[in-house]
Amino acid sequence: MSQVEAADQVEVMDPPLADSNSAVSQLRVPVRPPIHLPQEWFHTLEGPAFGQLKLGAFDNDLTVHGVADPIGTRVRVHGKITDSGGIPVKGALVEIWQSNASGAYRDSLDVSGFPLDPNFIGAGRCMTDAVGNYSFTTIRPGPYPAQFRDGGRAWRAAHIHFSVFGQSIGHRLVTQLYFEGDPLIAHDRMINAIPNKRGQDRLIAKLDIENSISESFGPPRMFPTVDGSGAVVPTPQRTDPGVRLARNPSLLAYRFDVTLRGERATPFE
Numbered sequence: 001m002s003q004v005e006a007a008d009q010v011e012v013m014d015p016p017l018a019d020s021n022s023a024v025s026q027l028r029v030p031v032r033p034p035i036h037l038p039q040e041w042f043h044t045l046e047g048p049a050f051g052q053l054k055l056g057a058f059d060n061d062l063t064v065h066g067v068a069d070p071i072g073t074r075v076r077v078h079g080k081i082t083d084s085g086g087i088p089v090k091g092a093l094v095e096i097w098q099s100n101a102s103g104a105y106r107d108s109l110d111v112s113g114f115p116l117d118p119n120f121i122g123a124g125r126c127m128t129d130a131v132g133n134y135s136f137t138t139i140r141p142g143p144y145p146a147q148f149r150d151g152g153r154a155w156r157a158a159h160i161h162f163s164v165f166g167q168s169i170g171h172r173l174v175t176q177l178y179f180e181g182d183p184l185i186a187h188d189r190m191i192n193a194i195p196n197k198r199g200q201d202r203l204i205a206k207l208d209i210e211n212s213i214s215e216s217f218g219p220p221r222m223f224p225t226v227d228g229s230g231a232v233v234p235t236p237q238r239t240d241p242g243v244r245l246a247r248n249p250s251l252l253a254y255r256f257d258v259t260l261r262g263e264r265a266t267p268f269e
């Protein structure tokens with residue numbers, strides 16, 4: 001078998017490096033030949049090197065950093081990071097960033113005009129545990145219309161940007177996760193740049209109803225009415241004692257497993 005024939009038999013899972021649907025992809029493609037660095041430089045550094053900022057206890061809960069709960073459906077995105085042989089990757093840094101429930105990013109480059117949520121920053125991080133598991137609590141991001149390089153505009157499906165640093169700073173997967181059952185996935189130009197349905201499916205987090213929480217919590221709340229009747233229940237403030245425990249714990253869980261290399265590798269996006 002020739003090399004060309006062998007290459008033809010390899011399933012392509014990643015979108016083109018320079019994808020006309022993605023302005024970002026145009027910026028990540030090298031335009032100059034590689035520079036060879038001395039062996040002792042940082043690129044041979046073993047283990048994670050994440051700078052000076054330590055992970056905080058609630059860095060993986062994007063819903064508890066405001067004075068009140070952010071607007072939106074609370075979700076837990078969790079899963080396992082494995083290597084090509086199915087071996088869990090422990091101590092990997094997982095980072096996410098996303099829009100709020102209205103589809104807006106807290107980013108000066110976001111000119112959508114959609115409202116920001118004062119209680120939602122939209123970024124979080126954690127490290128995988130000893131068996132490669134990670135977990136984030138956040139809100140389901142809203143879809144938003146995006147402008148593409150070719151001048152076209154199209155709706156993005158709800159998605160969370162997802163990055164994994166492996167065992168060294170040079171091993172990084174940057175991708176996006178989508179939500180099972182979202183009808184916009186069929187129209188999303190980013191995920192459809194992946195030329196293989198099985199590759200696309202690997203970016204779709206699966207509803208995990210068993211780990212979802214559906215609580216009926218607390219007494220019925222009464223709200224002020226226009227004429228002033230009805231009891232006013234003040235909005236709990238994050239600084240109030242016990243407010244973390246007093247929250248309604250309901251959430252929808254989604255499972256998103258990531259494989260870093262090999263035939264079952266999660267595609268870049």
Ligand SMILES: [Fe+2]
Nearest residue numbers: 099156159161
């Ligand atoms: Fe996005």
